Amino acid sequence: MPDYVIVGAGSAGCVLAARLSEDPSVEVLLIEAGGSDRHPNVKIPAAFQKQFKSRRDWDLATEPEPHCAGRSLYVPRGKGLGGSSSMNAMLYVRGHPLDYEKWAASGAEGWDWDGMRPYFLRAEDNARGDSEHHATGGPLRVEDERSPRRLTGDFLESCVTVGIPRSPDYNGTEQDGAALVQVTQRKGRRWSTADAYLRPAGKRRNLTVISGAQVLGLEIANGRATGVSYRRRGRKHVAAAGRDVILSAGAIGSPQLLMLSGIGPAEQLSDLGISAVQDLPGVGENLQDHPYQTSVWDVPGGGSLADAERPKAVLEYLLRRSGPLSSSVAEAFAFVRSKPGLAQPDLQFHFAPAYFVNNGFEEYDGHAITMGPALVSPRSRGWVRLRSADPSDKPRIQTNSLAEPEDVAALVAGARLAREIAAAEPFGSRLGRELLPGPDVATDQDLADDLRARVELLYHPVGTCRMGSDEDAVVDPELRVRGVDGLRVADASAFPLIPSGNTNAPTIAVAERAADVIAGKPLLREDTTGGTAAGE
Numbered sequence: 001m002p003d004y005v006i007v008g009a010g011s012a013g014c015v016l017a018a019r020l021s022e023d024p025s026v027e028v029l030l031i032e033a034g035g036s037d038r039h040p041n042v043k044i045p046a047a048f049q050k051q052f053k054s055r056r057d058w059d060l061a062t063e064p065e066p067h068c069a070g071r072s073l074y075v076p077r078g079k080g081l082g083g084s085s086s087m088n089a090m091l092y093v094r095g096h097p098l099d100y101e102k103w104a105a106s107g108a109e110g111w112d113w114d115g116m117r118p119y120f121l122r123a124e125d126n127a128r129g130d131s132e133h134h135a136t137g138g139p140l141r142v143e144d145e146r147s148p149r150r151l152t153g154d155f156l157e158s159c160v161t162v163g164i165p166r167s168p169d170y171n172g173t174e175q176d177g178a179a180l181v182q183v184t185q186r187k188g189r190r191w192s193t194a195d196a197y198l199r200p201a202g203k204r205r206n207l208t209v210i211s212g213a214q215v216l217g218l219e220i221a222n223g224r225a226t227g228v229s230y231r232r233r234g235r236k237h238v239a240a241a242g243r244d245v246i247l248s249a250g251a252i253g254s255p256q257l258l259m260l261s262g263i264g265p266a267e268q269l270s271d272l273g274i275s276a277v278q279d280l281p282g283v284g285e286n287l288q289d290h291p292y293q294t295s296v297w298d299v300p301g302g303g304s305l306a307d308a309e310r311p312k313a314v315l316e317y318l319l320r321r322s323g324p325l326s327s328s329v330a331e332a333f334a335f336v337r338s339k340p341g342l343a344q345p346d347l348q349f350h351f352a353p354a355y356f357v358n359n360g361f362e363e364y365d366g367h368a369i370t371m372g373p374a375l376v377s378p379r380s381r382g383w384v385r386l387r388s389a390d391p392s393d394k395p396r397i398q399t400n401s402l403a404e405p406e407d408v409a410a411l412v413a414g415a416r417l418a419r420e421i422a423a424a425e426p427f428g429s430r431l432g433r434e435l436l437p438g439p440d441v442a443t444d445q446d447l448a449d450d451l452r453a454r455v456e457l458l459y460h461p462v463g464t465c466r467m468g469s470d471e472d473a474v475v476d477p478e479l480r481v482r483g484v485d486g487l488r489v490a491d492a493s494a495f496p497l498i499p500s501g502n503t504n505a506p507t508i509a510v511a512e513r514a515a516d517v518i519a520g521k522p523l524l525r526e527d528t529t530g531g532t533a534a535g536e
């Protein structure tokens with residue numbers, strides 16, 4: 001019998017499987033619903049969007065959002081080895097140190113910046129080399145984009161013209177400023193957690209991976225999780241766990257599995273005919289994601305990623321793994337503050353030398369650039385709930401994005417700043433007409449209405465199995481589900497608050513730390529002299 005059964009081979013699950021199986025005396029079973037990650041749309045960076053609504057996508061969506069003109073927002077989630085790290089845009093962002101101070105202050109004791117930083121570094125193999133802020137030798141390869149477009153350089157210069165400083169490293173001393181992105185790629189190919197962690201550990205005799213197997217629920221006896229049931233090729237199986245079942249099914253999948261197993265808000269569950277094993281009202285609550293707005297300009301002189309699939313670009317990628325196909329589409333960021341007096345940036349501009357509108361589903365006959373300011377600390381909170389007791393039914397999701405006037409105001413300020421950047425040199429003389437929101441959208445009210453009509457999510461759902469020390473928290477700071485023995489949740493759902501940036505690197509760091517917590521190892525912690533020490 002395996003000691004640990006891990007559900008979900010995504011960003012977190014692959015890390016946990018690899019780290020826990022480093023101890024040869026421990027048996028690990030990793031179960032994943034999806035299949036192989038060998039498709040070119042997984043490996044070729046610029047093709048990530050082609051996975052949307054394919055069999056590698058859970059293809060979820062929110063219920064009509066009350067503050068987004070009643071629209072349902074698309075929620076893609078990776079399905080297959082690597083999970084969402086095999087589908088994401090590969091942007092390597094840790095967030096702001098203050099984010100993790102807030103985690104600890106909210107009750108996630110030990111998960112402050114000094115507790116998290118050593119795990120970001122343990123994971124990392126940064127092509128820029130060892131430095132105060134970066135490490136080499138870890139499993140997760142982080143590189144600079146190989147062929148940023150000239151338009152991306154123009155964006156950075158135009159930011160400087162409007163007073164946004166160039167930042168050498170948004171994961172370094174200061175998050176503020178405009179910078180080229182770093183990406184989880186190796187030599188121009190995606191480097192998911194399946195590449196970084198699972199494949200190197202794959203030959204271990206104490207690690208078994210079962211793919212194409214959807215977990216249906218937990219086996220629970222006398223208040224203890226004893227295993228999981230799963231369906232593979234139409235047949236139902238049970239896998240027993242000697243020590244722990246670890247849910248790493250992501251911010252939608254993990255609360256869904258808890259609720260299907262009777263762990264969650266008892267009243268809601270009983271309405272669906274599920275008898276509660278443990279009444280935990282917090283399960284599925286506290287959903288957070290980053291809303292973002294797109295501002296788009298035509299580029300008469302060309303030079304965007306619209307040429308990425310031309311034969312010359314394909315050849316360049318095949319021969320040298322460079323050129324537009326090695327692009328993560330978003331090639332630069334600007335972290336800015338929408339108003340004075342904020343302790344940290346509240347907007348993260350994603351700059352794409354491409355027309356990227358409506359999740360990339362809309363096409364444009366020409367060249368364009370997109371600036372997408374995302375709100376990094378949204379105030380609104382949403383939820384994930386079951387649609388029915390059937391595990392194959394997609395859950396109900398609501399983010400409540402734009403419920404809070406301050407969130408709307410910050411994004412409206414972002415749209416205005418996008419226009420300033422577009423008007424500043426060198427963009428001023430290179431960009432053509434404003435395509436979106438369009439020159440007629442002029443007043444703050446117009447911009448707010450446009451925002452509600454077009455806002456999208458940045459694919460960063462977190463927080464639905466919140467870690468904390470209070471009674472409403474779903475897991476404690478050791479990631480144990482309250483009231484059920486032998487059960488942990490370790491993935492983006494355990495985040496108490498959404499970090500101020502993209503969520504893959506934070507999920508990997510959480511899983512790295514979770515592996516030490518679960519194995520009972522001494523936890524790494526930054527010491528006061530800036531070094532890293534093992535301690536408690």
Ligand SMILES: Cc1cc2nc3c(=O)[nH]c(=O)nc-3n(C[C@H](O)[C@H](O)[C@H](O)COP(=O)(O)OP(=O)(O)OC[C@H]3O[C@@H](n4cnc5c(N)ncnc54)[C@H](O)[C@@H]3O)c2cc1C
Pocket residue numbers: 007008009010011012013031032033034076077078079080081082083084085087088089090091092093213214215216248249250251253254257458459460461491492493502503504505507
């Ligand atoms: C399109 C897209 C673009 C993104 N871009 C970026 C980016 O550029 N940078 C960044 O930092 N972040 C990005 N993200 C977010 C980031 O990838 C996620 O936050 C992170 O991968 C979450 O990790 P996780 O382990 O919590 O979940 P996941 O990686 O989603 O893993 C969950 C795994 O569990 C499996 N699973 C779920 N339910 C079951 C079940 N019942 N039975 C068996 N298996 C199950 C899933 O198939 C999946 O493999 C993006 C996400 C998406 C979808």
